[in-house]
Amino acid sequence: MSISLPTYTRREIPLLGRRHRLRAIIVTGLRREFKRPAAIVTTGLGVGLVLVTSIVIVLFRGLFIPGQPLDLSFFIVPASNQAILFFVTLMASVVGSGLIAEDLNSAALTLYLSRPITHADYLIAKAAILSPLIAMIAVLPLVLTPFVAALLGLFSWTVALEAMGLAVLLGFLFTAFYTSVTLLLSSLTRRKSYAAAGVFAVTFGLSIPATILSLSIGNPAFLYLSPWEDYLAVAQAAFGASARQLDWPWALAILLAATIVASFVTYLRMKAVEVVSG
Amino acid sequence: MSTVAEATGVSKWYGEVLGLNAFTASFGTGITGLVGPNGAGKSTLFKLLIGQLRANQGTLRLLGENPWNNVPMMRRLGYCPEHNQLYGWLSGQQFVEALLRLDGMPTAKASTAATAALKVVGLSGAAHRPTRTYSRGMRQRAKLAQALAHDPDVLILDEPLSGADPMARVQILRTISDYAKDGGHVIMSTHVLYEIERITQNIVLIHNGKAIASGDIHAIRALIDEHPHAVRLETSHPRQLAQALARMEHVVSLEVPADDVLLIRTRKPDAFYKELPGIVADTKLDVRSLESPDDSLEAVFRYLVG
Secondary structure, eight states, X not given: OOOXXXXXXXXXOOOOOHHHXXXXXXXXXXXXXXXXXXXXXXXXXXXXXXXXXXXXXHHTHHHHSTTOOSXXXXXXXXXXXXXXXXXXXXXXXXXXXXXXXXXXXXXXXXXXXXXSOOHHHHHHHHHHHHHHHHHHHHTHHHHHHHHHHHHTTSSOHHHHHHXXXXXXXXXXXHHXXXXXXXXXXXXXXSOHHHHHHHHHIIIIIHHHHHHHHHXXXXXXXXXXXXXXXXXXXXXXXXXXXXXXXXXXXXXXXXXXXXXHHHHHHHHHHHHHOOOOOO | XXXXXXXXXXXXXXXXXXXXXXXXXEEESSEEEXXXXXXXXXXXXXXXXXXXXXXXXXXXXETTBOOTTOXXXXXXXXXXXXXXXXXXXXXXXXXXXXXXXXXXOOHHHHHHHHHHHHHHXXXXXXXXXXXXXXXXXHHHHHHHHHHXXXXXXXXXXXXXXXXXXXXXXXXXXXXXXXXXXXXXXXXXXXXXXXXXXXXXXXXXXXXXXXXXXXXXXXXXXXXXTTSOEEEEEEESOHHHHHHHHTXXXXXXXXXXXXXXXXXXXXXXXXXXXXXHHHHHHHHTOOEEEEEOOTHXXXXXXXXXXX
């Protein structure tokens, strides 16, 4: 019996730069997420529900929020839609929690790092997979709502455009916070479920006790513990709505500091990870 | 260049567990086999060589450079890990392509190179199937394809034959051999000496994290021949296959420890590995995987280290 096998010959192939390599990780990651029903459902429901509730509020503003002035401050109402918090948390736990944890668990990280990829490249690419998905919930509906409102003639285009710009800034702040915290949690464990539980703990485990403590003790400073309350404080200030209990500069500083610290710790953690398997 | 990799007094420990213990050896050009039983420190050494572990002591050089966190050097390496690390939802083609693009290969060229590499390892027919549907041998070949598709200077292969069926073994060894003939260097680990003997005479023996011997394969062969060599085959027809293999004079014993497993002990492993593919092809019996428990090698190492 004779067996005929193809033979191996070496080739010289020109290679592209870092941006191209990063895009390869991002494309592979996004391709995977858009094949997963959980990610598709979360994205669809999240974007749909936040958008629909926001537009319903705009259309029936007289019914839902009588007395709310029809100026820029009106858009604090869609920006404080609790569905944003819920679906961003859900998206971070469904998609983000596994981004690093699963690579650590399957040792796919070994294959990534056996290529000319730095730890920073790897993390940037993972952030670039998660952040657009979170932004679809945290940014897109808030931009579309003033757009639709202006199209329907309910607000002037000047107000709508200003609201859209602020929505982009606020949405990106919230997206950056959840992206960096989720990746940190994902890098700390090989189990996606632990990281997902951590994401819920950051949202509800901080927000609910913070609210209870601030009410029972009567000290609103506890609300700084809640990322959602910090976000709302910044949003109120941005849209010029009536001030809440928190000072927006402190709330903004807390969100930014948490984002930067989480990113930095994730980077250090990944640098320290020695890929042990087998 | 006479030395591809060099380790001098390299130690690596995980907490209180010693992975490598003052390991000193040099790996020359061409193909070098790193032979040792499971848990000897082969994978640890490879992770050090590809810069994913940092040595606690000693110095390590690959292609003249320190590999720890040496990102530019990764372009010159092809690494095939032992354990299954594929994203199962990717097809073989997508898997190799994605990793080639991480090297910075343009998309169209990555596609062409992936197709070519999968052809070389004999996976063209399954290139568009999700890798989760692959057998263990096919996964090994897909991992080998991604390791050599970007034409690295050095291939580091961690047990590339582990679990591969007889035909896949022939294909994998042929591919490695062709790569080396074309000027590439290979450091390949195995605990089956007879397989690596087909493609190289240069070996480094590792046991308990130490290099205990290196150089020519023949001396160690003589020692190992004194111990019957065990081979474990997974097949749906173990008894029929046993009947066919019983005709081999060098086969000492045949056991069927499970419904789909055949355990063979032979005194002439090289002859056994040479004849097996032909017998499997003639009898048309399926052999899903082939492994060699390292008990015979373990016995030799016990002898060597006293």
